[in-house]
Amino acid sequence: MTPDTTDRAIIAATQSGLPLVPHPYAAIATDLGLSEDELCTRLRAMQAGGIIRRIAVAPNHYALGMTANGMSVWDVDGAQVATLGQRVGNLEFVSHCYERPRALPDWPYNLFAMIHGSSRDEVEALRQTIADILGSACQGHDILYSTRILKKTGLRLRSKKG
Amino acid sequence: MxxxxxxxxxxxxxxxxxxxxxxxxxxxxxxxxxxxxxxxxxxxxxxxARVITRFGPFYDAAAMGGAFCLCAMAIPDGEFDAVARQVNTHPEVAHNYERTHRLNMWFVLATETRDEIEEVAERIEAQTGHRVWLFPKLQEFFIRFRVAA
Structure with a gap:
């Protein structure tokens, strides 16, 4: 589905979060000049259509002791990457999992999985769990640790288009 | 806390x-x-206390409008900080991390359209004299990620 003007207004009003009040949807609806019922109907439609992934709490990994993360990358047989990628995505310690194009000869990897753990050692052990799942379908792998944040800006709603 | x-x-x-x-x-x-x-x-x-980073709807980035692409560059040590400053001046660069690999700079480009991704990447290449590798997502796998609190 494609969000219409009203949906985009709802996205803009909620992308930084819901207010912590007993009736958060009513509060947002009032701000937007909608009824609470219409707002909730549109939110449900966006959730069903995949525009809203989920409505939830995102805890700070660091505050909960998840201080280590690594971008693991894998060279996986193209015929099996869809099935195996989904198995990797289902792991609780993987926060992002994508198939991306290889860039031969510099970059043979086509599956990217971000691994989170409480230490570098734990991340390495979790990486082994993925290696075991991929088995002989994987011809090579690596892991890239971030050593510095150079820029951090959230992805925001782009302004134009209605 | x-x-x-x-x-x-x-x-x-x-x-x-x-x-x-x-x-x-x-x-x-x-x-x-x-x-x-x-x-x-x-x-x-x-x-x-910032134990909660965010509470509310999580939107699919592409559905919010625009195009996104993970990019990487291989920058020699002596030039790294200068190139990072050049790359970061582009408002289309949404996050940028230094990582442990020959491809040592990884960032996301966020633009209105698909074509602009390549345009911005070409501008960065011309400005820095270094290649930009593009890694657009071909397929995203459903995630069950949870942090045990």
């Missing part, structure tokens, strides 16, 4: 989802068997 068992219960429960309902906190409070006012107050405290 130090989290107690109730805080952890709330964090674990609300990572799974939050209802679209006129009284959503009441619904959750009933499930957790705590008063609604206490639930809201604990969420406020955890948000203020």
């Amino acid at each position: 130090t989290l107690d068992d109730t805080d952890r219960l709330i964090l674990n429960h609300l990572q799974e989802g939050f209802p679209i309902d006129p009284n959503p906190f009441q619904v959750v409070a009933k499930e957790l068997e705590i008063p609604e006012a206490e639930l809201i107050e604990r969420l406020e405290v955890m948000k203020a």
Whole structure:
């Protein structure tokens, strides 16, 4: 589905979060000049259509002791990457999992999985769990640790288009 | 802040989802068997203490409009900081990390259209004299990621 003007207004009003009040949807609806019922109907439609992934709490990994993360990358047989990628995505310690194009000869990897753990050692052990799942379908792998944040800006709603 | 068992219960429960309902906190409070006012107050405290980064709808980035692409560059040590400054001046660069690999700079480009991704990448190449590798997503796998609180 494609969000219409009203949906985009709802996205803009909620992308930084819901207010912590007993009736958060009513509060947002009032701000937007909608009824609470219409707002909730549109939110449900966006959730069903995949525009809203989920409505939830995102805890700070660091505050909960998840201080280590690594971008693991894998060279996986193209015929099996869809099935195996989904198995990797289902792991609780993987926060992002994508198939991306290889860039031969510099970059043979086509599956990217971000691994989170409480230490570098734990991340390495979790990486082994993925290696075991991929088995002989994987011809090579690596892991890239971030050593510095150079820029951090959230992805925001782009302004134009209605 | 130090989290107690109730805080952890709330964090674990609300990572799974939050209802679209006129009284959503009441619904959750009933499930957790705590008063609604206490639930809201604990969420406020955890948000203020930055234990909660975000609470609300998580939108699919592409559905919010625009195009996104993971990019990488291989920058020699002596030039790294100068190139990072050049790359970061582009408003289309949304995050940028130094990573342990020959491809040592990884960032996301966010633009209005697909074509602009390549245009911005070409501008960065011309400006820095270094190649930009593009790694657009071909397929995204459903994620079950949770942090045990």
